[in-house]
Amino acid sequence: MKGLPSIENLSLSFARLPGIGSKTAERMAYAVLRMEEEDRISFAKNIIAVGERISKCPVCGLYMEGEECPSCGDPERDSSFLCVVTEGRDAETIEKAGGYHGLYHVLGGLISPSKGLLPEGLGIEHLLQRVKEGNFEEVILALSPTIEGETTSLYVSKLLAPTGVKVSRLGYGLPMGGSIDYADGLTIAKAFEGRRKI
């Protein structure tokens, strides 16, 4: 019995998404087949729309819809703080947490010589330029606590040192609501290093 070419094609599209295997992709393709026509059409339109309507802010690299960057274009944000993130989604996560009201800068990746990502390919020069020209009080590096993230933080902080701006990184330690039982050794070591007087 022959398969259905349309289902196979759609499964291949779903399988391009991160973490989606061929079995799950096929199940999704069948779910699309069972959808109401209206929902299917809006699904397809929504896919096209993200490509057409969303662009990257030329200043900070955040995704923006329309003419104005959600961060740079907002006069109520505190322009004396600059938070450096790996990608746009990290900025959204920080926004959801609340508490930070400064500007952002998206690097677009982390230094990883093994993956061929060298400092030159990232937005680091652009960041240096922006810090030199701007009037920031503090640059906060919000990169992941991995080897790549640490390497990048170190590299960026050395590059920014001559500008005289204060450079910090996020605190490391036990995640809130987590149990010490489940924390790995490195996290516990970092939590000890970062201990505070109460």
Added chain:
Amino acid sequence: MKGLPSIENLSLSFARLPGIGSKTAERMAYAVLRMEEEDRISFAKNIIAVGERISKCPVCGLYMEGEECPSCGDPERDSSFLCVVTEGRDAETIEKAGGYHGLYHVLGGLISPSKGLLPEGLGIEHLLQRVKEGNFEEVILALSPTIEGETTSLYVSKLLAPTGVKVSRLGYGLPMGGSIDYADGLTIAKAFEGRRKI
């Protein structure tokens, strides 16, 4: 900072798929945003295509692409066997396993009074008609071994009894490659019932 409406819309579309929560849906929407334009367009086209190109065979209820049912339209299939499945995907699973070369009949659901699925709403009358008019040697009920599946198998087999056709169901027992350790009590009980002389 405002969210991106296009990402939110696309996330909602992804979240309509089975087993996809809002967090995963959002991650998928961002993955679509990072795709090449070409891939994004073919993704959208593939979604529209499943709706436009795929229909259900009026005889057996299997999904078909084009004018001919992959099962009924194939003269090489053994028309003396009829395998009754819950939905079209089950037939594909059986096909992938190989070994069965007869025809299919899709019920479209299982009897489940609690979910409002009564025998009348399923394709059971249509099945009875088809068996009466056809020349089948055996009807194999390939429904899931759940309460709904068992109820439906029993109902269908009683309905088909007057036609004189042989009605069977798939064997129950230990899944191949599985360990007895992990089998539940009911499966083991069914495996004992269905034991064979070696």
